Every structure is written in C-alpha cells, then in structure tokens.
Amino acid sequence: MNKRTPYGKYVMVYHVTTQRAFYLNGGYELMSEEPTPDEIVYNRLNHVQAWEGWKPTYSCQIPAWAREYPRGEFIGFWIAE
Numbered sequence: 001m002n003k004r005t006p007y008g009k010y011v012m013v014y015h016v017t018t019q020r021a022f023y024l025n026g027g028y029e030l031m032s033e034e035p036t037p038d039e040i041v042y043n044r045l046n047h048v049q050a051w052e053g054w055k056p057t058y059s060c061q062i063p064a065w066a067r068e069y070p071r072g073e074f075i076g077f078w079i080a081e
Contacts, residue, residue: 002080012043012077013055013062015069022063024056026080033063047077 004010004026011028012035014021021040023031035043054076055069056062066074 004080008080010078010080012040012047012079013066014040014044014075014077015066016073016075017069018065020065022066024061028056028061030056030061030063033065043077043079047079048081049078051076051078 002008008026009023009031010026011024012021013024019040021035021043022033023035025031052075053072055066055071055074059067
C-alpha cells in the first residue's frame with residue numbers, strides 16, 4: 001500500500017451509477033478525472049478504507065460531470081495509508 005503524500009493518489013471517489021471515478025491527492029485536491037477501468041477495479045478491491053455516501057465538500061474537488069449527482073451515489077476508496 002502506498003503512503004499518503006500531498007502529490008500522490010490518496011482517495012478514489014467512485015460514482016456507483018455511472019461507474020466513473022476521479023482521484024484526490026493527499027491534500028484532497030482533484031488530480032485526475034478519469035481513472036482507467038482497470039484502476040477502478042483494482043482500487044475497489046485493494047483499499048485501506050471505504051466510505052459509502054462520501055463526496056468531497058468543495059466544488060474545486062469535484063469534476064464537472066460529478067457535481068450534479070447526490071452524495072449517496074458515491075463511495076470514497078482510500079488507496080494510500
């Protein structure tokens with residue numbers, strides 16, 4: 001498992017309905033709007049913690065496509081310690 005850094009992938013936020021996701025770094029800043037399907041599967045299976053209904057608080061942390069969906073449709077997968 002990776003260690004948390006300000007620049008590395010820390011949380012993958014997964015939208016259940018669309019099966020899309022995005023990453024936040026260790027400072028909870030938006031990193032990547034589109035992980036590959038393989039990355040999504042890997043991170044869903046190999047994570048430190050998961051939290052259903054978790055969505056970042058600030059709009060700058062959320063890609064445009066995800067802003068319209070309610071919090072309950074997301075799962076946060078912490079992928080670094």
